[in-house]
Amino acid sequence: MKFTKIALMATAFALTSWTAHAVDISGAGATFPYPIYAKWADAYKKETGSGLNYQSIGSGGGIKQIKAKTVTFGATDAPLPGKELDESGLAQFPAVMGAIVPVVNLEGIKPGDLTLDGPTIAKIYLGEIKSWDDPAIAKLNTGIKLPKQAIVPVRRSDGSGTTYNFAYYLADISPEWKTKVGVSTALQWPVGIGAKGNEGVAGNVAQTKGAIGYVEYAYAKQNKLLHTKMINKAGKTVEPNSASFQAAAANADWNSQPGYGVILANQPGDQSWPMTAATWILLYKKPVDVAATAEALKFFAWSFAKGDKMAEDLDYVPMPDKVVNDILKMWSTEIKDAGGKPLYSPTN
């Protein structure tokens, strides 16, 4: 009898803790912003008690999950076009920005020694430049002794928002890339080896002599990979750092696209890092689970208000205040419950 009682109590406990978890916000999608979402979620939980369960399954997965309504919000690095947003009844807003950097594995080269530009990277990934001592690379790097070594281009094997932004930049710069390969989260790559996830690309570049890859900046930093400098649209050589990422973000015209779907690749400006990228959140304008969506909005409002420092610590770029104000306004006018009452008002 005593045993039954204990079992009953345990079940009751399990049930209450389960209901306590039910107020947690669930989201899924891009791996690119995962480190910062995790950090925000951790701090938010300490402050408010509500947790965030974010599964970094990739942008394509995030779009799928929000359309299947299994999560409260989806996250994607490739913005949905206005037409698709309207058809599916989704609202889209950018949460944070980051940067993609080329990383290489070359002996005798120090971080930031090497300079590359868009056309050269496009030719490497098209298989036209095959060796590190190619004249096209040598021309950008006078004074550096480049080894006669085969280039091993490493790219993502899974669908990826990072790939989308990278390909968007290359297509913007190289007409050949645009016609031969195109822009998508997954591509038919002419050459190179594929690895799964940002961490997979980082690992492969680290292990393979002569490799070049593209990863989110935080992954390059954590894995101590050799990053390169880039020549931007203004023809200036820039280092990947917060200043150059912010410069690119500052020049963007956020209202030019529906759902703030502006790709930050190849932005004008002397200081702009050419492969800066934003990442977006997708939410239903008329959600089924009103309470969960309201919680999610609260979380992102908190992140916009208090998360800037944390984002900068991880080398992400927070959204500018002006854009944040626009986003909050959009929430209060567009995201509503069945009765038409907005789920977010700037005062709460």
Added chain:
Amino acid sequence: MAAGERDVSEVVLKDTRVTASEAASRSAVLKRLRLTDTIFHGLTRTAALTVLALLSGVIIALVIGAAPALGTFGFSFFFDESWNPVTEKFGALAPIYGTLVTSAIAMLIAVPVGLMIAFFLTELCPKVLRRPIGIAIELLAGIPSIIYGIWGLFVFAPFVQQYFQPFMIDTFANVPILSTLFAGPPYGIGMFTAGLILAIMVLPFVTSISRDVFDAVPPVLKEAAYGVGCTTWEVFRYVVLPFTRVGVIGGFMLGLGRALGETMAVTFVIGNAHHVSASLFAPGTTISASIANEFTEAVGDLYTSSLIALGLILFFITFCVLAMARYMLMRLQKQAG
């Protein structure tokens, strides 16, 4: 004998006329026994039929999922190399090719080596070494495949890239066919490396099964062969192998089954590129690696459906391998009489 019970002989001898009540109770007992048997029979049959239901369920689900892709691309799906998510044009040739090539490399290496290890263990090995080597082989089988993948990427691939591949490329640069098979550039990662990792992974299957069947060869056969002056090689080739070929083929097929379906270790070291290349050093992909890499992120129905179609093809290949193994075993058994 406890009180109240009656000896059977007593019943038969003294009480030949069974009373009606006793007959009724006996038939009740028998009925109950029959009922338990029927239930047990039913349960076992249900369990067995569940397997059939599961199998057909999987096949039906795969066929339904693959239908859009196969309907769109038709027969050319099997012979098309392109895999372009941008234009949504998909073909299965590269993954099928990669699956078959890596498995072939694996079996070409693992079978001879495995047979040699097994023969050494059963015939030539000093008693002290027999157990440690045997256990080591079995432990190889117990290593999770992800560990092989990590080891392959971090240790094996760099070694292959820096030492083995440049050597092979230079050595065979002027030999007609081999120069194509071993063409550069040395990436380290590719079909060849994947095949080698697979070989290590299937080696324990081939070895431990061959060892067990070699052990079952009657000593008198081997002793007779040695007695008439056979060398060790001759005993292996003409006595042990013919006697055990059914078991050896069984081990081979088990290994091949694992090589065809292995996912994680392969995806780490094959390069995941949808290309058909004559060079074994070139990156490629296998069916299971493509599915593992791309399924979660596949946007668009045709993309997902093409991946499911790949799954269906792998299912079919594995089925063919198993059927072939069965057929060969049947023929061998018939020959043996």
